[in-house]
Structures are given as structure tokens and as C-alpha cells.
Amino acid sequence: MRQLNRARLECLGVTTIATKLDVTMPANRRAALPAALRWFWVGSLATLAFTVLVAYVEYRMGFSRFHYNPLTGDRYQDLMEFMPVYRLLHSAAFFDGIGESRVAYPPFGAVLYALIYATGHPVAFYLGTATAWVAVCIWGIRRALIRQGVGAVAAALFPLTLTLTSFPLAGLLQRGNLELYVWIFAATGTWLFFRGKPDEAAVFWGLAAAMKLYPVLFLALLLPCRRWRAFAVGLGTFVGVSVASMAWLGPSIQIAWHGALRNIFGYQGRRAGEWTLHELMANHTAYHLAKFAAAAAGAPVAKLAIGYYLCGAAVLALAFFGKLWRMPVGNQLLALTAFMVGFPPVSYFYTLVQLYAPCLVLLFVAVWAERVGVKIKGLWYTTLLFVPLFSSFMLFTFPRVFLFGGLVQGLLLVVLFLCAIQYRFEVPELAAA
16 A cells, blocks of 8 residues: 555655655654754744844834734634625625625635534634644644654644744634635645645645635646646536535526626725735735836836736746646645745735645755755755745834835745746655655
8 A cells, every 4th residue: 555655646746755655763763853944943933033022122112113913903804704794695785795895705715604604603613623723734744743753842842833933824813814714625635635645635626726716726736747637626626616606605606606706806906906004014916016017117007917917827837837847746836836825916914824835845855855965956045935924024014114024025925936946846865766
């Protein structure tokens, strides 16, 4: 069975991980965290400490540069906002919303909201799901670290402290955003993919895409290894679940289709056209960078959207089929995820939780490289980019010098995407084993 799993993984291009399936460090060789994880850990803790220090100094000086703080707003705002709207469920009025409140999610996302509200305790259900998911993730990372020779205490403290210091996760839970479930489906699909189960992975990626469209990009991971059936399964899941969701939302598939599209792109267009402090700080989209470039060149910003989408699609296609196609799967995962969270015109800080999966892949590649004594060009630099991305955007916001967290993190996502194209993140000795 282990031979079969290894062969399936090698077919997927995950040769490094396939090789390490058969290696577990003996108990008498347990050690502290490898250098790569220690630096990442120290950097995360130091960034949090510096953020707190800056906030305290500004508070003591009697002024603040922040006019928006997501952790002091209404708790679970994104989760509870639509409860009045759901009284109109199964009618055309549901898609008209109430006032400014409209469900701007694809049909399956709207259905998931209905399921959460149907529990009668939406906040408790949401927090229960989040707690269970985070606990499973911590346990899984701890188990993987122990298999790589890390002592039990260090293996537990590493994911636990990173969870407690991670701003995207804290912001996600504070807002109660549905991104939690997108993350669960997408990350589960990625885990199944690395376990050599492409069909099952495609189902979860299809569910994530039916909830928020952009995770459909993960299905591209199936193309270089020619998993055509899995790719079809993923697309079929996406389409089938979307159609079934529209039929359930009602009052007809046609009305639900047009209503969902109107709300999604209406919300995107409204937010993308704003220049508020909220958008510049919390929205890390590359679209803001394009808007500044267009304004500097004297081009009409109002007509930027179509060109932006076309250029983005062209860049991704050229990068993936021109270079990423022949690169390790870790590079493909990193590039697609960075593009997914950085390209949409509206992508707030909590969407950065999607970066945890490629970050962990790179960290474990660093662990294996250190063990066999090889250096991988660009690996440390790339992994350290995740430290500011997982930090609070307020740390990089100084309006008086025209510096905003969203712009900084958007630029970091572009650099992360370029790193995925430039460097090969694999261990040569293990990949050839």
C-alpha cells in the first residue's frame, strides 16, 4: 500500500514528499526545530511584538494613524449581517437584499449561510467549526514535525504559537467571514492532493470554487500530471453544486443566476472603485497597484477593470503553461494561491489564510533540505515573505507618508508569485531518489 501511494504521488510530481513518506526519525534522534522553522517562528513573534509596541507608543503619544481597526469593530459582522435578508429566502426579493445588505456570494456560499442560520446558533456553530478545524491543523502539523525528528514540545508549540499570533486568522474569526469554509474546503483538497488522492481533492476544490469562484484555480494543479478525470470531477462538482444551489435558493434557477451575478459583480465593482482608508489598508489586491499606475500614466481608472482582468489572465496563463508546468508542485501551489488571493479586485486580510498551505509546504521543503545538507536558491527569502503577510496590515500603514498596509501586502503577493516562477523549491537528492 505504501509503495502504491508513493507511485501515485510521484505521478503527481510530488517526488520529494513521496520519498519522505517512508522516513520517520527514530525517537532517540528527536531535536529542536530546524533553522528554517526557528527563523520563521522568531520572525512571526518579533513582528507581533513590534506591532504591539508601535500601537502602544502611538497611544501614549496621544495620536493614532489608524482610522480603521478590524479587531475593534462589531464582532461577527460578516456572519450576522444577512440574517434579515434570509427571511426573503426562496423569493426574487432575496437577491434585492435589504438596504445595502445583499448576499454577494456565489449560490453555494448563499446556501451555506442558510445552513449556518438554520442551526439557530450561528455564532456558536461558526466558532465551533473554527475551533475544530484549527485544532486538527495544529495536531496534523505537530504530527508531521515529529515525523521529521522534532521533539514533541517544540512540535506542538510551533503551530500553536503561530496560530495565536496570526493576524489573518484573528481577523477572520473576529469578522465571522465565510472565508473560513472556503479555507477548509481548499486546504482539505490540497492535503488530499499531496496524499495522492486527486479525485477526492478535486471534489473539495470544486466545493470551494462553488463558494467563492477563485479556488477553481486549484484544479490547474491536476493538469501537469494529466489527471484529466480528476479535473473533470472538479469542474463537475463546481457546476453541479452551483446549479443545485440555485435550484434550492429559487424561485427559479434563472432568477437565482442573474441575482447572484448582479450582487457579486455589483459588490466587486463598488469596492474596487473606492479609495477609502479601509480599502487601502485592508484590501491587498494588486488592482490598487494597477490603479495607481494608471493614474500616474494619465489613463482613465474607471475603465481599468476589463484590461486588468485580461492582463491578469494572460500573465497567469503564460506563467503556468510557459514555466510552472515543468516546475515542482510546491511552486505551482504557491503561484496559484498567491494569484488567487492577490489578483481579485476585492480581497481582504482574512483571505491570506489560504497562504498557510503553500507556506507549510515550503517550510517542510526547507526542513528536508537542511537534513540532507543542500541549499535551495531563494527558499529562505521566499519563506520569510510570509512573515509580513501573516502580520497586521496596520504595521505597514503610515498615511502621512502615503504608506498603506494593503498596498504593501499586495506588492508582497506579487513578489511571492514571481518567486514561485523564478526558483525551484525541491530537494535535488530526494527528488532523484
